[in-house]
Amino acid sequence: MLLESKVPVGALDEKWTKYRSTMNLVAPNNKRRIEIIVVGTGLAGASAAATLGELGYKVKCFTFHDSPRRAHSIAAQGGINAAKNYQNDGDSVYRLFYDTIKGGDYRSREANVHRLAEVSRNIIDQAVAQGVPFAREYGGLLANRSFGGVQVSRTFYARGQTGQQLLIGAYQSLSRQISLGNVTMYNRHEMLDLVKIDGKARGIIARNLLTGELERHAAHCVVLGTGGYGNVFYLSTNAMGSNVTAAWRAVNRGALMANPCYTQIHPTCIPQSGDYQSKLTLMSESLRNDGRVWVPAKQEDAAAIREGRKNALDIPEEDRDYYLERRYPAFGNLVPRDVASRAAKVACDEGLGVVKTGKAVFLDFASAIQRYGKSEAHSKGIHNPNKDAITKMGEDVVRAKYGNLFQMYEKITGEDPYKMPMKIYPAVHYTMGGLWVDYNLETNVPGLFALGEANFSDHGANRLGASALMQGLADGYFVIPYTIGQFLSGEIRTPNIDPNSPEFAKAEKATKERLEKLVKIKGNRSVEDFHRSLGKIMWEYCGMARNAEGLKKAQRMIRELREEFWKDVFVPGTQDEFNPELEKAARVADFLELGEVFALDALQREESCGGHFREEHQTPEGEALRRDAEYAYVAAWAWDGDKAEMIREDLTFENVELKTRSYK
């Protein structure tokens, strides 16, 4: 199979504009007839469904949640990037493009990333018009902050709830289209299979989660905005329900999974505290604008903290190692996530961790509180303020910026982060890998599109902070509404797809049998138990540092676990009712397949790049060592339920020079 990226010809900064003005269009009278299925109502899915509805298509939209507003995007905290250059600090479309390519460790497609940077500006305009209450300055204009891996302030935010506010904006637009009758919404419906007719994606099998009934839904094409698969690690910052099923069912129907091993491990999460733990909580990267990361310089201090004989405040300044500032003076605490995560691991591996398990470092706001306090005092004309007054004013500034995050931290840990530094550790957060798509966001299955975290397209081997929201909304608002026309303009003579066709019947039967099988096993282990076991294997061998031996072992262990799952899982109840355990079981079954391909992908990639760190490939200083001559390609995997086969898309770089990433 040859993978065609379909990147238009021409100069990088003209590709999209020219392509957009020459693309095939679908006339309004035809749009009214053409049906589109959108699965997912996160930023990607909701923005796509709303916009396609506005354009006049007949849209059917699906979510397994009880309301479109609950999609995992709601939890995004820190912000969204856009090359607005409102701060006049030298930002531009090119700079955002360049930062993203470099941040992704030169493993993404130039043309896609450039388009993303171009449309980033429209997203902010659109969101503001929808009433998204972004943070503002006293003059009434929009405020910005910085995120990791960049030296400009281009991140727009709504306190620590940016994802919530953007999703509500998209949800409101979607709601408007629902009320106008352009979008039919199916809540509590889970896509369990993709239906292909004559090689084209023509519909889905969805389970009505309330009744258990399997439903056939037909359309001219299918768009997936079904999110990432970080929960293959069981513990992650993703919402509990996030899963790979929609994408993986598509893979089972011939779509390709690209770069599954590219996982982002986020440096600042609340450390795990026990075995019962169900998820990990992110502390937004925006905190690294003001928080300083450190560990005790001496092992005995670290040990004393772990044993409760000392606390952070007992360690004098000279005995602290602000290791990011020391190792990466140019970017300091704002190095990209992969770099920050590995540095935390190195510190903890050296015995400098600061919680009982040894797996945490400090994120300290004391300097920021003092700095802000002094500046507030100054701006209020208070001369000679006392220390308490400064601290109080400084805390107020920090509260205004990050209040909800500090509160969240306190609720979970029972500690006050205004007084004591936070304790943080890396956790699985985002998956750069995803369904392979071309420039049109179309997978290798004609008529099947993938948007947002569900595709692999823009972040290469590492995603920069505040870029997922940007990508999801770029895909949904500003890319798919155009590119879908390239496919649909060829379908205007296609009559409505018949859900009674044999292809639908076959897919429905297969789904029914699969669920039946799960319910009938009536084994001895819970779904949760299998999921946890899978997560442990993934974290141990496919986590922050990987090596060939471990990956081979993981592959074997996952396969064995999968076999055991299909023999010994216990799912209560039947498939003909509301049955959350059955929902979980079907998702874990898919994670067990994905996990194996994940390990294979990590094994074949004999280099370190971005979030993928192979111990065999590092510099003497422990930095990632890329191998551009051999590995500047996308690894897209076909899977037949048993064997995986890799198909390559070579990446060509015409505009940027491949360099060793340096944040020093």
Place this chain on the structure above:
Amino acid sequence: MKLTLKVWRQKSGGHKGDFETHQVVANEHMSFLEMMDVLNQTLIEQKKDPVAFEHDCREGICGSCNMVIDGRPHGPQTGTTTCQLHMRAFKDGDVIVVEPWRSTAFPVIKDLVVDRSAFDRIIQAGGYISVNTGQAQDANAIPVEKDLASAAFDAATCIGCGACVAACPNGSAMLFTSAKVAHLNMLPQGEIEASRRVQGMVKQMDEEGFGKCSNMGACEAECPKEISITNIAMMNRAYIASMLGSSTNV
């Protein structure tokens, strides 16, 4: 810590429900939902039906979780969702009563899971600004006063959980509805549709079977996002103004 749980069990909306008593061993670092996970793991090991409850983000933002704990929506702590509640709020030997939201507009689906789709329909009745993708002007062309943006944010922070309805003796959805009206009406972008919006949303709210507001303030007290009851007053004013001042009638 050892706890006794009295959990509401109800096979479906059509069945009658009742409390079931279970013993659970928990520790103080667990979240309330993790404690429920422990209970469910035990039930599954005994090949029994686990307790159905809704949850997703487990960090207080998606609005999925919804338990009435010892008579209070989202439990004893203010400004806290069920998923953010930790067991350190309880002590060894406690008896804890867990129920679903109870309101006619939120029928029970199973155990602790209820149907809150009425909220979606209220939003569909006007809880948006009518702007198509691509129609927007430059974002900084509409300056908004910092405090106003912040006030709009405070209203927009509602997570749509429904605790306000569950807390209200009348089952009123005024806090939820008014939070959306306030968020959008307050902003210059949302002003144009202010009258249509408030009329449409109030009408839908009434049609969904939510009760009337009698200013008891229970909603505000139990709202995990501390949405202010002043939004209700604002909505009432907007509603009256829309009936008097404009030709709009939804």
